[in-house]
Amino acid sequence: MKVSEVAKSLDLRCCVPGEEDGSVTGGYIGDLLSWVIGRAGKGAAWITIMSTSTVAAVALLADVSMIILAEGVEPDKELADKAQTHGLALYSSTMGAYELSWRLHELIGESCAGVR
């Protein structure tokens, strides 16, 4: 499922649309950057409450398909700028990480299995 389709289905607010409408192949929830960069799979939707510019660097290096800021967190300007510069898809939601991941799993279902 494409990033734009996930965003629409989960009613996410678009902060930065991203350069490519990539495929979402799984999900990962985490705020500790070393865990995320080491564990989030390629194409994962990364759900976090971290909103600093360092999130952009980790998202790029981990090749996640999109960043979703949970709990109504809004991105710092530096994060939004970096996401824009590097073509990262950056969204926010008032939902918590649990609800987001539950709904995401319902959306992408079996393709999520085995992907962290």
Added chain:
Amino acid sequence: MDVMHCTYDIDGDDFTSAGEASGKMKRVLRKIGVDFEIIRRCAICMYEGEINMVIHANGGTADVYVDVDSVKIELKDNGPGIPNLDLAMQEGYSTASEEVRNLGFGAGMGLPNMKRYSDEITIATRLGEGTTVTMMVNFNEKVRRGSFESCGNS
């Protein structure tokens, strides 16, 4: 064949630019056709090294050598050195400040990640003089090699 070599400067105390050197290296490896998983492992190793240099050592330099069968990443700093390497290698052990932890770092996974995602890691450290971390990531198959003219930042 010659080994391709890039050098990157790592700014100390600048978290906003942390990851830029890793990003540049990643683009170079992608350009010359290195396998995706190898690039991912190199990026993780390099990024953790960058962050450690910013947090603990006021920056340093990263040298990346690409050979026909491996990537070698050499990270050098002139920081305080690592007092207890065994402790530092333990998952969850960290001496990072509260300020650094609030940015999402300091999980105590830096060196453990570097060990996990490299095939070989060597750490030379002297208190008051600095630390050099050398990591090897070996290819499973040969990479297609191209120009390295525009790599690095020095």
